[in-house]
Structures are given as C-alpha cells and as structure tokens.
Amino acid sequence: MNGRGETIIQVRGLRNSFGEQVVHEDLDLDVRRGEILGVVGGSGTGKSVLMRSIIGLQTPDEGEITVFGESMIGRSEEETKDVRRRWGVLFQGGALFSTLTVAENVQVPIREYYPNVGEKLLDEIASYKIVMSGLSPDAGPKYPSELSGGMKKRAGIARALALDPQLLFLDEPTAGLDPIGAAGFDELICELRDALGLTVFLITHDLDTLYAICDRVAVLADRKVVAVGTIDELLALDHEWIQDYFRGPRGRAAERAADAAGMESAEG
Numbered sequence: 001m002n003g004r005g006e007t008i009i010q011v012r013g014l015r016n017s018f019g020e021q022v023v024h025e026d027l028d029l030d031v032r033r034g035e036i037l038g039v040v041g042g043s044g045t046g047k048s049v050l051m052r053s054i055i056g057l058q059t060p061d062e063g064e065i066t067v068f069g070e071s072m073i074g075r076s077e078e079e080t081k082d083v084r085r086r087w088g089v090l091f092q093g094g095a096l097f098s099t100l101t102v103a104e105n106v107q108v109p110i111r112e113y114y115p116n117v118g119e120k121l122l123d124e125i126a127s128y129k130i131v132m133s134g135l136s137p138d139a140g141p142k143y144p145s146e147l148s149g150g151m152k153k154r155a156g157i158a159r160a161l162a163l164d165p166q167l168l169f170l171d172e173p174t175a176g177l178d179p180i181g182a183a184g185f186d187e188l189i190c191e192l193r194d195a196l197g198l199t200v201f202l203i204t205h206d207l208d209t210l211y212a213i214c215d216r217v218a219v220l221a222d223r224k225v226v227a228v229g230t231i232d233e234l235l236a237l238d239h240e241w242i243q244d245y246f247r248g249p250r251g252r253a254a255e256r257a258a259d260a261a262g263m264e265s266a267e268g
C-alpha cells in the first residue's frame, strides 16, 4: 500500500524499564505516512524513551517496532542501516557538534553513510540544506556557539535533512524559543512536510504547536499511549490528564489563537 494512511511506524506491546521503574508497559502506536503526529504526556512519561526505542538507541524489554515495514528490534546497526538512512533526528537542544561549523555538522551523516562523496558536493549539499532550513547561507561557516537558540534548531533541522529523509523525529523542537521563533519553526516543519512529503514524529509540550501543525496527537500516560487522534477527538474523551492539559488556561489560549488564525486564513 502506498500514499497517505500507510503505517510508517508501528509499535506493539512495548515495554521499557530502568531497574524497578517501568516506563512503558504494553504500549501500542501507529504513525501514518505524511502526518505530523504530536506526542504529549506529563514530564517523565517516557516520550523521549519511546523515540529512542524507535530509532534504536534504547533496547526495549519486550515488544515489536517496525519502521517502513522493517523490524527494528534485535537487529544490528548494519542490518538496519538502510532504514536508518531514511530518517532524520533533531534531539532536544539540537545536539550539534560544538567543534564543527554548521556546514560540517550537516555533512556528518553524509560522510557516515556515503563516504565517497567529494568535498565540493558535500559543500553544495550542506549549503542547500542550510537554506532549506531557513538559515542564511552565511550560517554555514559559523560555529554553534555563534548561533541563537532558534538558529541552532534550524541548523539541527538542516543536519536532520542531510540524507533526504522521509521521516523526521523531533524532540521538543520549540522548547526554549520565544513565541515568534516557535511559530516560525512550526511553519518550517509544516512547509517541509508539505514540500518533501515527510512523516513527522514530534514530541512537544507546546500547545500552540499541537494546534498549529499536528494532524493527530498521541497521549502518553499510565505507561502507554492512552489515546491518539485529532485534538477534537481527544477533547471528547473523559480522561483527566487530557482534559486538564487541553482545557487548562494554556490549552484554552492556544485553542483561541488557533481559531483566530483559522478565521484569518479563511478571510484571506
């Protein structure tokens, strides 16, 4: 099956624990092609651990994870190389290499997966990804310490896009950005999804982001995904955390802002 609606990530019966602490138990999740799936949950509910399990940085106790139909559990790095080059990751805080320039950071995954690419082409690809991420071309020779928080995130996106991925993992991309910077970043994610046909797995606490760009939202609580759907579908559920989160003062403000933006765009 091709096109929108196809399952790109499938998680079944996932269990993760650290010593006595069970973080996930019997967790299921599907991420569909072309969607921006927001992942929310209280602090410590295991959103990052879930992402790390999917991308193979955390070995679960139990469960099955497939990405692009390929099983990710119990397989070596070499065996999953072809799948891994089809995704890009933006970790919390950007995680750029501080001793490398922005352009060199973008080139890291290309050098890793395609060691025979020449310097000139590497420079060209890096420039292209940098501009695509909304940075000016002169950001390429700069070091991360010379960039603002928002620019670092964009540089992180440029690196995540280095291998022309079909799937993006973003861990709290707007954390620490001012509201205007965060809105600009939301717009960038949406534009990239539309232009490149990406599927996006997006961990966020940012209610504005959820309203502005997420097609569906998965809620982590009680060690599993307790609900997944549009915000309207979630609001119809009688779940205490969901109601508190979306109906709290911040949730209502984000909803009003989204309604106002919707009316503006309808008026042209």
Ligand SMILES: Nc1ncnc2c1ncn2[C@@H]1O[C@H](COP(=O)(O)OP(=O)(O)OP(=O)(O)O)[C@@H](O)[C@H]1O
Binding pocket: 018, 023, 041, 042, 043, 044, 045, 046, 047, 048, 049, 050
């Ligand atoms: N490597 C690790 N060793 C031990 N415990 C860990 C490890 N990684 C995560 N944990 C624990 O697992 C739980 C879930 O962590 P995780 O970072 O996934 O939470 P989160 O939902 O992303 O939280 P936040 O919203 O605060 O970023 C936490 O209690 C954390 O302390």
